Amino acid sequence: MTELLKISLPDGSVREMEPGSTPADVAAAIGPGLAKAAIAARVDGELRDINRPFESDSELALVTARDEDDALELARHDFAHVLAEAVQALWPGTQITFGPSTDDGFYYDVKAPADRDPFSMDDLPAIEEKMREIIKADKPLRREVWSRQQLIDKWEAEGEAFKAEWARELPENEELTVYWSGEDWLDMCRGPHLASTGKLDPQAFKLMRVAGAYWRGDQKNAQLTRIYGTGWLNKKQLNAHLTRLEEAAKRDHRKLGREMDLFHLQEEAHGSVFWHPNGYRIWRQLEAYMRRKMDKAGYREIKTPQVMDARQWEQSGHWGKYRENMFVIPDEVPNTEEDGPVISGEADWMALKPMNCPAHVLVFKQGITSYRDLPIRLGEMGCCHRNEPHGALHGIMRVRQFTQDDGHIFCTEDQVVREVRAFCRLVDEVYSDFGFSYQIKLALRPENRFGSEEMWDQAEQELRQAVIDAGLATDEYGWEELPGEGAFYAPKLEWHLTDAIGRTWQVGTIQSDRVLPERLDASYIGEDGEKHRPVMLHRAIFGTYERFIGVLIEHFAGRLPVWLAPTQAVVATIVSDADDYAKEAVGKLEAAGIRVDSDLRNEKINYKVREHSLAKVPHLLVVGKREAEEGTVAVRTLGEKDQRVMSLEDAIDMLRTEATPPDLR
Template sequence: FKAEWAAELPGDEPLTVYWSGDDWLDMCRGPHLPSTGKLDPNAFKLTRVSGAYWRGDQNNAMLSRIYGTGWLNKKQLDAHMTRLEEAAKRDHRKLGNEMDLFHLQAEAHGSVFWHPKGYLIWRELEAYMRRAIDGAGYREVKTPQVMDARQWEQSGHWGKYRENMFVIPDEVPNVDDEGPVISGEADWMALKPMNCPAHVLIFRQGLKSYRDLPMRLYENGCCHRNEPHGALHGLMRVRQFTQDDAHIFCREDQIVDEVQAFCELADRVYKHFGFTYSIKLALRPEKRFGTEEMWDMAESELRAAVVRAGLATEEYGWEELPGEGAFYAPKLEWHLTDAIGRTWQVGTIQSDRVLPERLDANYVGEDGEKHRPVMLHRAIFGSYERFIGIQIGHFAGRLPVWLAPVQAVVATIVSDADD
């Protein structure tokens, strides 16, 4: 099988072969230790075996896939295995089923069926977040699920993100015995994978003055993304999800203040739920919109806000990540640490000058001229589904009383009380 792979490599691609002992040779990338004698034989463990078709094609041979883990010593191995056992006990899919919170099934790949108890958790989180954003000066909006493809072309998502969008024809299809038939002249629409273009369209309604800024628009926005079936994972990776999404339209001189205020709001929320976190600055990717000057400004503004908020420290795991930003903006990321040390990326804020330009958003400045607002994309939970999944695992199903769907149960202690 490796020979088949090797035959497909370019002629100038080097091949390396390693051997162990006298008779074991393997074509692999390496590098490896000079001797297996340098390894602790008690620091390895095979964990499971499964079957897999060669190259994922069921017409090919069935192979055995062997999973294992290796560490420097047995103490590290034992600690890792303990973490795996604890993670299995805290699996949100298992607990969600046992607690009758939600389920998923093949008839709706990547979409969640919320049961009454699970939806109580959702509604409590929604109410909590509304109180938080109302106090921070946001105004709630609601936008359409489906928009014309031309809108997504203008925003840049059609070219950069189309493979992850659910696209539908803007017509009633003819139906024959073989299924629906679409005409070749049909216009196309798409379920929204994100809320930001629609929020720009709200901002554009009516004349805006510099006195109207900052304008903070918030939406519990339901989005759809066409994730591959194999990438779906419980509540953590879904196709239909709801974001606690907001966009702040502001002037250049307001950016650092607004980002700092968001950092402080996110800090209060995460600590209220009992999480510690680290904060990262994701810098410009290789493929991006906008000028270098725009990216320089956006990155420096986010960096300055974190410094002013007192979060650019070792205590908060401050780190800069080259190449990890979105195609239209750099972003700050919040990574929560749960009860067993796992990290989860949740909240973000992005400083974006590209989308207001592409969608022609403007306001009238103090000088009477038109200016582009800067658009700050931000979320704290990230998505309700993912945040609920993280909490179920973090608390091992024993949610705080205020969030628990069943807060008290009357239990009998003697049989005479059963009646």
């Protein structure tokens, strides 16, 4: 008699099933509603096809569309396969490579046939139509196990050079799988997939753009075309996503930066920002705000060199772990011979600092430090340089030269949790002042790291305990631990801000580091009269000024709070008879500390209103002959339809209140 399989369900019940049964059979046995809703399964925790047979007794959790993370991953993976199938159906001879899911969709890298140009945006409508045709055909997606040689033979016979190359590198002893779409198209893939193409909503995807890509990401290899799409579970989700994209485009900090005359970027300093007067006004307000916060929290501000000897970076570990991201220069100008410059050796090299921490250790090491002096909190508005890849640069969000609101706390082992907890409170104050909600993540030890396991255990637990003590390790704050995402010298807490349209931005961090004090020989004299290593806490709240300003611009759609706005008010005249009164009003506003301009041009007032609205000036104070006679102003506030008439004195009081930074109110 054949022994039945025991399938354990999340509610604690156990179903006995015949050998060869699948999760779909279990769903059908439970009821027709679940049989229709189930799209995949977690078998012993592994996400699998709904029709893949059980191999043994198993724990089963059926996946439905309500399990949105799993459902979206499956749908996007399937959309990618349907995309590849559609392209090959339309243009036989197209070679396919790989097509993963992404955070909001999918892509597939393909190489066009030799008899046509690379794919372009003009091809997307036809591809979309073919994809819908494949989806509506409801083609079964069927898994098979193949040998490595079978894969190689198939791809070589069909002229799939890229797939054949990859298949030749697959291990012989690994289970290699392919998925059929119907009976006439397949791709090699680990899976899992939905049961058929018809499980996808044909109205829930859109192809977005094409871009160049290189086979295996190497510029020396063949150039491919990457076709990007966004994919969702239904049309409602797709429309919501497209609306978010449209709103994000309106908020793009690069676009608003031009309109508000804040900054510009150009090739002569690629990856660095040219700040205009308006943009630097925002910077200065943020810098003054952060200085007040750091002063109040007991930080002592320092300034350290931009360039340090390579031997210092070698000792800290950055030369070995981070050198490809550093700008390095010879210590002396080399002699030039016919075959080019002569550079002596690495010992004579210098580097622009990619981070401030080694320099802060050198400041800490000056003189003898007692345990009574700890904690020592050092802060620096530190300018750093990192040689980011050209393709990774993005406006002012990711640049090569940046300034951090950096700080390092040197403390005893017993002080770590208390200092981290205090930092959590400080971060909460700052982000609340800007109206941000946030989530907290703990990034744990990476594979490539310095330090002992015991050291990492202790550092991770300290950060974890501080967040627990602060009451932040909860679902409300999105608490999550991220294996492998810490720095090479320390785990870190990360603060992820949520902006006005629901996007998240990783900004603030604190790291508990024992590696750098050891490598750079930092010490203090303990109560026992002996030398001890301090713990070094690396922390930042804005992260970098460049990125934080970019986030603020997009969060507020350029309509910055009055205290941050470059120009807080403009006094605009309707007629030239009011020019003298406008100048008088500007003088009084300036005396009250308001950043104000005048607009006395011989232009219609509606033109002036439109221009200053585009520049996102919070308040326009309109004055004409009547206002000049009565000592009033007509206040037009950005984003409001109606204007308010008030006395100049009341307008000054209103602006003075709004222009006061939140920490000074």
